[in-house]
Amino acid sequence: MLRQEKPILCMEGITKIFPGVKALSDVNFTLRQGEVHALMGENGAGKSTLIKVLTGVHNLDGGTILFNGKNIEPKSPLDAQNIGISTVYQEVNLCPNLTVAENIFIGRQPKKRGSIDWKLMNRKSQEILQRVNLDIDPTKLLSSYSVAIQQMIAIARAVDISAGVLILDEPTASLDDNEVKQLFKLMRKLRDEGMGIVFVTHFLDQVYEITDRITVLRNGKLIGEYETSELSRIELVTKMVGREIDEKEHSKQNKRVGASLQRMEENFLKAVGLGKKGTIEPFDLEMKKGEVLGLAGLLGSGRSETARLIFGIDKADDGVIQVGEKEIAAMYPKKAIEQGMGFCPEDRKKEGIVGELTIRENMILALQAKRGMLNYISRKEQEEIANKYIKMLQIATPSMEQQIRNLSGGNQQKVILGRWLATNPKLLILDEPTRGIDVGTRTEIQKLIRTLANEGMTVLLISSELEELVACCDRVIVLRDRSPIGQLCGEDISESIIMKTIAGGGKNVS
Numbered sequence: 001m002l003r004q005e006k007p008i009l010c011m012e013g014i015t016k017i018f019p020g021v022k023a024l025s026d027v028n029f030t031l032r033q034g035e036v037h038a039l040m041g042e043n044g045a046g047k048s049t050l051i052k053v054l055t056g057v058h059n060l061d062g063g064t065i066l067f068n069g070k071n072i073e074p075k076s077p078l079d080a081q082n083i084g085i086s087t088v089y090q091e092v093n094l095c096p097n098l099t100v101a102e103n104i105f106i107g108r109q110p111k112k113r114g115s116i117d118w119k120l121m122n123r124k125s126q127e128i129l130q131r132v133n134l135d136i137d138p139t140k141l142l143s144s145y146s147v148a149i150q151q152m153i154a155i156a157r158a159v160d161i162s163a164g165v166l167i168l169d170e171p172t173a174s175l176d177d178n179e180v181k182q183l184f185k186l187m188r189k190l191r192d193e194g195m196g197i198v199f200v201t202h203f204l205d206q207v208y209e210i211t212d213r214i215t216v217l218r219n220g221k222l223i224g225e226y227e228t229s230e231l232s233r234i235e236l237v238t239k240m241v242g243r244e245i246d247e248k249e250h251s252k253q254n255k256r257v258g259a260s261l262q263r264m265e266e267n268f269l270k271a272v273g274l275g276k277k278g279t280i281e282p283f284d285l286e287m288k289k290g291e292v293l294g295l296a297g298l299l300g301s302g303r304s305e306t307a308r309l310i311f312g313i314d315k316a317d318d319g320v321i322q323v324g325e326k327e328i329a330a331m332y333p334k335k336a337i338e339q340g341m342g343f344c345p346e347d348r349k350k351e352g353i354v355g356e357l358t359i360r361e362n363m364i365l366a367l368q369a370k371r372g373m374l375n376y377i378s379r380k381e382q383e384e385i386a387n388k389y390i391k392m393l394q395i396a397t398p399s400m401e402q403q404i405r406n407l408s409g410g411n412q413q414k415v416i417l418g419r420w421l422a423t424n425p426k427l428l429i430l431d432e433p434t435r436g437i438d439v440g441t442r443t444e445i446q447k448l449i450r451t452l453a454n455e456g457m458t459v460l461l462i463s464s465e466l467e468e469l470v471a472c473c474d475r476v477i478v479l480r481d482r483s484p485i486g487q488l489c490g491e492d493i494s495e496s497i498i499m500k501t502i503a504g505g506g507k508n509v510s
């Protein structure tokens with residue numbers, strides 16, 4: 001449907017310069033009432049920066065912003081909110097140890113005779129939640145609900161405060177299919193009520209499912225604005241990356257076949273009866289040298305938990321791990337690193353980056369731990385490592401001395417990947433390695449995984465993207481309800497068979 005509503009937001013000639021980086025140059029962006037508008041571009045293209053100048057996180061170096069025809073210059077997110085522009089980020093920025101109602105009314109609690117009117121606050125919260133179709137108890141702690149629900153609560157709060165513009169910066173990254181559906185239902189409802197919604201995501205399917213128009217940025221410049229229905233996926237990707245790429249280009253040809261597959265016999269690691277009560281049922285697992293083993297399953301099926309047990313982040317209360325011939329009584333991360341293992345976690349903010357350190361410093365952390373703290377890595381070697389992986393992973397940065405917190409989300413993730421590659425691991429565990437990574441680089445990383453495996457590295461790959469498992473894996477283990485329920489090899493690894501196995505009724509563990 002073509003929406004001809006009037007613009008609620010007009011950003012014109014927007015320029016933002018950071019030391020060494022022109023993050024935005026002369027960008028125009030128009031948002032209409034009653035539309036969902038995708039903001040697309042590769043990692044570092046300037047999407048989050050555009051949002052941050054709009055919401056007063058950063059000041060402008062040039063350009064104007066019109067909101068409902070009036071000039072605005074938000075000085076802070078709160079200021080933007082008061083004007084009518086609310087943002088919900090991927091990381092929910094609410095307080096887990098307050099109740100849902102308290103979170104909805106933070107900073108604006110209704111008062112009665114000088115103290116908080118709890119009754120009124122809880123009742124109003126109920127109404128606000130109902131508006132976004134959430135039937136939950138506002139007096140419960142926020143932390144008692146899933147990330148998806150928390151995100152919807154954040155949206156409910158945002159919507160209640162200001163009904164003009166809602167900005168969602170990669171809100172779906174950690175949601176499962178069902179939760180995404182719920183979120184989209186809400187977005188449609190709000191759109192139909194006349195709200196303008198800006199939606200940032202790296203999932204193309206979602207763009208085509210939910211958005212009316214698309215604005216594409218590349219290297220901080222505006223490439224164009226399009227009706228979603230008039231722009232094919234290939235055209236969109238080409239505009240984002242600035243060159244022709246085949247979105248379906250799978251590195252399948254790089255996979256082992258026939259004799260070469262047969263030769264992959266030697267185990268790198270074997271787990272017997274490994275398990276942890278309440279987390280994952282005891283399971284057996286073998287990982288061959290040079291194999292890419294995939295873990296498939298729904299969110300909460302036990303994929304990350306399996307990886308965390310193997311690397312010793314969580315302690316197993318059952319079973320043993322054997323690395324080569326050696327039996328390891330109790331695995332813990334330092335030991336795992338000594339054994340040649342690396343672990344690239346899913347939650348980079350919490351377990352990955354050290355914001356104040358530079359790219360170079362972040363990149364050598366794991367190698368330094370592996371060599372021991374007394375065995376200082378020379379500045380020269382540090383620089384060689386940083387240079388190598390900045391190039392290999394195409395990290396967009398003016399310099400290796402840039403603080404990592406100043407990189408775009410996707411580029412931060414690449415640094416963490418580089419950190420583990422630098423240890424030259426024999427087993428690399430990758431938990432959702434391409435989440436938040438743009439389509440072009442995603443294909444590159446998948447190719448890299450295959451190349452490393454063909455050179456002898458063992459890779460344990462956790463991914464919600466079936467395409468990614470199909471592209472990379474020699475073998476896939478499917479988990480359901482905290483147990484492995486199926487195993488697929490070679491030609492059997494297809495999206496439809498993985499799906500069937502996840503749903504039940506697929507191949508059984510042999």
Ligand SMILES: Nc1ncnc2c1ncn2[C@@H]1O[C@H](COP(=O)(O)OP(=O)(O)OP(=O)(O)O)[C@@H](O)[C@H]1O
Nearest residue numbers: 018023043044045046047048049406407408409410
């Ligand atoms: N506070 C900052 N200081 C210095 N440079 C910054 C800062 N914030 C962003 N940049 C740079 O500006 C550019 C645009 O980054 P931005 O975060 O807007 O990208 P993005 O399009 O959101 O990418 P992603 O998809 O990876 O999230 C990047 O080169 C980034 O390194």
Ligand SMILES: [Mg+2]
Nearest residue numbers: 047048408409
């Ligand atoms: Mg971003």
